[in-house]
Amino acid sequence: MADRLGLLLRHALLLGGAAVMLAPFVLMLSISLKPPGEIFAPEFRLLPLQWAAVENYTAAFTKVPLLRFLLNGFIVTFCIFVAQAVTALPMAYALAKLRWRGRDTAFLLVLAALLVPPQVPAIPLYIALWQLDLLNTYAAIILPSTISVFGIFLMRQFFRTVPDDLIAAARMDGLGEFAIVWRIMLPTAAPALAAFGCLSFIWNWNEFFWPYIAVQDEHLMTPPLGIAFFSNAEAGTNWGALMAAATVTTAPLAIAFLLASRAFVRGVTMTGIK
Amino acid sequence: MASVDLIGIGKRFGAVDVLRDVTLRIADGEFLAILGPSGCGKSTLLRILAGLEGADRGEVRLGAERVDRLPPKARNLAMVFQSYALYPYMTVRQNIALPLEMRRLSALQRLPLLGRLLPGTQLRRRAIAEDVAAAAEPLQLTHLLDRRPAQLSGGQRQRVALARAMVRHPAAFLMDEPLSNLDARLRTEARAEIMALRQRLGATMLYVTHDQAEAMAMADRIAVMQGGRVLQLAPPQELYDEPASLEVARFVGSPPMNAIPARIGADGRIEAAGVSLPWRSGAAPGTPVTFGVRAEALVPAAQGLPARVERLERLGAEALLHCALPGSGAALVVRLDTAEAGAHPPGTTLRLMPARAVIFDAEGKRLPATRQQGAVTASSEPAYG
Numbered sequence: 001m002a003d004r005l006g007l008l009l010r011h012a013l014l015l016g017g018a019a020v021m022l023a024p025f026v027l028m029l030s031i032s033l034k035p036p037g038e039i040f041a042p043e044f045r046l047l048p049l050q051w052a053a054v055e056n057y058t059a060a061f062t063k064v065p066l067l068r069f070l071l072n073g074f075i076v077t078f079c080i081f082v083a084q085a086v087t088a089l090p091m092a093y094a095l096a097k098l099r100w101r102g103r104d105t106a107f108l109l110v111l112a113a114l115l116v117p118p119q120v121p122a123i124p125l126y127i128a129l130w131q132l133d134l135l136n137t138y139a140a141i142i143l144p145s146t147i148s149v150f151g152i153f154l155m156r157q158f159f160r161t162v163p164d165d166l167i168a169a170a171r172m173d174g175l176g177e178f179a180i181v182w183r184i185m186l187p188t189a190a191p192a193l194a195a196f197g198c199l200s201f202i203w204n205w206n207e208f209f210w211p212y213i214a215v216q217d218e219h220l221m222t223p224p225l226g227i228a229f230f231s232n233a234e235a236g237t238n239w240g241a242l243m244a245a246a247t248v249t250t251a252p253l254a255i256a257f258l259l260a261s262r263a264f265v266r267g268v269t270m271t272g273i274k
Numbered sequence: 275m276a277s278v279d280l281i282g283i284g285k286r287f288g289a290v291d292v293l294r295d296v297t298l299r300i301a302d303g304e305f306l307a308i309l310g311p312s313g314c315g316k317s318t319l320l321r322i323l324a325g326l327e328g329a330d331r332g333e334v335r336l337g338a339e340r341v342d343r344l345p346p347k348a349r350n351l352a353m354v355f356q357s358y359a360l361y362p363y364m365t366v367r368q369n370i371a372l373p374l375e376m377r378r379l380s381a382l383q384r385l386p387l388l389g390r391l392l393p394g395t396q397l398r399r400r401a402i403a404e405d406v407a408a409a410a411e412p413l414q415l416t417h418l419l420d421r422r423p424a425q426l427s428g429g430q431r432q433r434v435a436l437a438r439a440m441v442r443h444p445a446a447f448l449m450d451e452p453l454s455n456l457d458a459r460l461r462t463e464a465r466a467e468i469m470a471l472r473q474r475l476g477a478t479m480l481y482v483t484h485d486q487a488e489a490m491a492m493a494d495r496i497a498v499m500q501g502g503r504v505l506q507l508a509p510p511q512e513l514y515d516e517p518a519s520l521e522v523a524r525f526v527g528s529p530p531m532n533a534i535p536a537r538i539g540a541d542g543r544i545e546a547a548g549v550s551l552p553w554r555s556g557a558a559p560g561t562p563v564t565f566g567v568r569a570e571a572l573v574p575a576a577q578g579l580p581a582r583v584e585r586l587e588r589l590g591a592e593a594l595l596h597c598a599l600p601g602s603g604a605a606l607v608v609r610l611d612t613a614e615a616g617a618h619p620p621g622t623t624l625r626l627m628p629a630r631a632v633i634f635d636a637e638g639k640r641l642p643a644t645r646q647q648g649a650v651t652a653s654s655e656p657a658y659g
Binding site: 163165166168169170171172173174175176179184187188190 | 376
């Protein structure tokens, strides 16, 4: 009986937490379906009396170049992830599996870099990009994120679980160190890399601070900048359309999260390999 | 195929001397087993030969060529690991083909898609496929080529590891405890496979193991290692019959050789457990020695070492009598026919005559000894111990 009660309490607590987490999203979705008159109506309804979904979503796609913002978001997050993978994999391999003087110090530096908030190097980065004449380009958004210390840390932890014999066998079979990274470590680490990819995607898709500093052109804006731009352009009158735009830009994140959970499961099942 | 020379190899890990001046010369086509307990440095020696580890001192030669400065891939050696170290996400076919691809295809030709369009790639890939099939066939892997290692049994994985090693015809095979992850029945089968492989290829083999039965069954010669040193290098039978030290004698053979505390009597004969045995050594009378005798070399007789039977262990065709010597209480194991052993139930005492024996000094070094005509007599001194 006490067990049942405990179980019930635990689930009630979890349900309450989930409700708090989901409430803003539900509200966003709900508002994106309502006409302006109903949004500020005194009584709250989840579903509108009069559906305005078509009007709101049409407005979101026509009043501002929402598709352009989405495309920019994909270009930027994809380039950042590729660059992060290309730098993090060899570095993680060197930190996890090679023996060299100063390795532990280098790893400490990686850990220390995790503690630096992104706002700290913003001004030097801005000046450097200005001197390179790269401000207001895709490169301005992408370059500062090409090296992810979190990615290095994550992949290093995963590589440490790869048996040394596998690397020894690859060396005997004639693979060089870079070939080992791409042909042996990368496929072995695919689930971990997929999980990191999803985290990187979510992080960079949502990033507002740096793109806001680095670009001014409307056609370079990423989704969060686009939303801010929208609310300015519409002067805060059309909440339904704004929430529709927010829903559209959040959707890729939800999909990424679903993919990530699948990758995590695959990662768990892969550990059955000897 | 080539001969392998390890000359004066030394290696330290921190404060620990893992290898101290190890010299081994392996002839072309020879099967050499390196036998020792875990931590004796045998695997490190193999890794130094493979190039996976650098030696602090010494030379490594393959044939006439000195290779200690060469990376593993330039040494043309193949290794089979205890864990098999198969690439988990590649099929058996890809696992076996990888060493050939790395050697026969250029970096450009190895590129996915684009590589296939380059001149010569198709031809070489076809040759590789043929070699993979030829390596898989004698190991009964043909029907498993499209599986992944996770879908294979332990014995099958072990055969894939063998196929991957032999497919490129290396100068020598290095095997690091390749059978220790298999159960007893599979181990016997795998032993036969390795022997057949060796017969077919005439390959030089270095085989590291802690299992003396494995080493005895397969090797031409065995190097017994302990504490980073080679204690003895000899053919299996010689190692068994003529161990150079007590350590080797106790490590080789199962059950281990009986070590009976003894000493040189006044007449120069060996005295143990109150009897004088017809062996003579050059050492001075009164010197304590160890009288080493194999379990099957002890024969029940009218006269000999008195032993009290404590336990009988039936093994089927034969049985082991676990005895204790009166006085010193030293343990003694006797191997007998099951029927004969039944005649000596626990609690009884019997007399045992050694048919062959070796004598070691107090440090465990072998002493020259001769067997004499004559019988066992009561010792002139009181019982030892």
